[in-house]
Amino acid sequence: MSNYSQLLSTADKIIKKYDLCDQCLGRLFSKPLRLSSNKLLGKKLKINHISKNKCYVCKNLFCNLDYFLKLMLDSSSNYGFNTFGVGVIIKPSIVDRDDFIRSKFKLKGIDSIKADITKELIKLFTKKTKKIIEFLDPDITFTINLKDESCQLRSKSITLSGRYVKFKRGIPQKQKSCDNCSGKGCRMCDFHGISEFNSIEGVISKLFFKKFGGTTAKFTWIGGEDNSSLVLGTGRPFFIKIKNPFKRKIKLSNEKFDFISLSDLKLVSESPKKSLNFNSKIKIKISTETQINSKNLKKLKDLVNTPIVISEKSGKRYEKTIFDLRYKKSSKNVFTITITAEGGLPIKRFIVGDGVLPNVSALFDTPCVILEFDFLDITVK
Numbered sequence: 001m002s003n004y005s006q007l008l009s010t011a012d013k014i015i016k017k018y019d020l021c022d023q024c025l026g027r028l029f030s031k032p033l034r035l036s037s038n039k040l041l042g043k044k045l046k047i048n049h050i051s052k053n054k055c056y057v058c059k060n061l062f063c064n065l066d067y068f069l070k071l072m073l074d075s076s077s078n079y080g081f082n083t084f085g086v087g088v089i090i091k092p093s094i095v096d097r098d099d100f101i102r103s104k105f106k107l108k109g110i111d112s113i114k115a116d117i118t119k120e121l122i123k124l125f126t127k128k129t130k131k132i133i134e135f136l137d138p139d140i141t142f143t144i145n146l147k148d149e150s151c152q153l154r155s156k157s158i159t160l161s162g163r164y165v166k167f168k169r170g171i172p173q174k175q176k177s178c179d180n181c182s183g184k185g186c187r188m189c190d191f192h193g194i195s196e197f198n199s200i201e202g203v204i205s206k207l208f209f210k211k212f213g214g215t216t217a218k219f220t221w222i223g224g225e226d227n228s229s230l231v232l233g234t235g236r237p238f239f240i241k242i243k244n245p246f247k248r249k250i251k252l253s254n255e256k257f258d259f260i261s262l263s264d265l266k267l268v269s270e271s272p273k274k275s276l277n278f279n280s281k282i283k284i285k286i287s288t289e290t291q292i293n294s295k296n297l298k299k300l301k302d303l304v305n306t307p308i309v310i311s312e313k314s315g316k317r318y319e320k321t322i323f324d325l326r327y328k329k330s331s332k333n334v335f336t337i338t339i340t341a342e343g344g345l346p347i348k349r350f351i352v353g354d355g356v357l358p359n360v361s362a363l364f365d366t367p368c369v370i371l372e373f374d375f376l377d378i379t380v381k
């Protein structure tokens with residue numbers, strides 16, 4: 001008996017005993033016959049057979065795929081995307097019956113029913129939308145649950161970078177998390193993890209949620225400042241990763257708000273994995289307890305290119321460098337320094353002297369406090 005007639009006879013045996021739909025029957029033989037349409041093959045093999053019952057394996061699931069296609073189309077209608085992926089959850093009993101037929105009739109090397117359903121859904125969705133299937137890292141992923149007839153959609157997060165200039169004092173950089181969910185995202189905060197938008201983080205998040213949709217946003221800041229500090233020049237760089245965005249591509253332009261302005265906004269592939277090295281140019285207004293001795297003022301220049309050692313309470317020690325320093329006395333107890341320093345130098349502690357050596361208070365031999373300090377510019381190395 002030829003291979004082909006052997007297959008035909010097996011197919012005959014199967015359909016005499018089990019009612020199978022065209023799709024399920026075809027799938028059992030299409031691979032060995034090198035045919036691509038399970039449905040057409042199944043139809044051919046069943047030409048002299050009339051099905052009376054539902055398909056033994058899939059209970060006619062394949063006739064219902066249009067319903068799941070509609071779920072996919074509905075759930076993705078608000079999303080902008082080019083590529084998609086599909087995951088399918090089916091009843092274990094269907095898999096069991098599929099396995100049973102395959103082992104009973106010794107059929108090897110054929111697609112599982114789950115793989116075939118997935119394939120069919122991909123085919124239907126591609127035909128309807130002209131979107132592209134992508135297995136590794138799609139823009140959106142459908143999880144279609146055929147057990148409870150639901151469809152879940154997850155969209156890949158997007159990351160943007162930009163810079164902010166802060167021209168008003170008294171604004172915090174970070175936003176307090178939602179009281180109800182501590183930032184995870186809940187119904188009360190619209191799944192954003194924050195419920196107020198009165199910080200730099202809040203204002204930027206709100207803008208991007210409006211433009212791209214999405215649930216939570218995760219920030220990576222290149223340094224930080226006090227609530228009372230300004231950030232001037234080209235501003236402080238930041239990265240924001242938005243989870244589950246609706247849109248993926250939008251033309252971005254500079255934005256201005258009550259207390260910050262944003263520039264250099266662009267989509268990037270990801271937030272930096274390691275912390276970036278950067279320098280800050282900072283203007284610090286300092287008041288001294290005793291009168292300023294101009295000899296000490298000159299000694300400030302010695303701080304340039306001298307390692308500034310910072311000791312943490314944990315025992316950790318690290319060094320930062322000041323590359324440039326200018327000073328200006330404005331009264332007998334007040335002077336201003338403008339420094340360019342490595343990012344991460346703790347400014348307040350450097351002035352007060354808390355765990356930092358050398359420091360300004362020690363140099364002047366009198367307690368010094370900061371009246372005001374502003375970032376004039378931040379440069380990423």
Ligand SMILES: [Zn+2]
Nearest residue numbers: 021024055058
């Ligand atoms: Zn079937």
Ligand SMILES: [Zn+2]
Nearest residue numbers: 178181186189
């Ligand atoms: Zn919440």
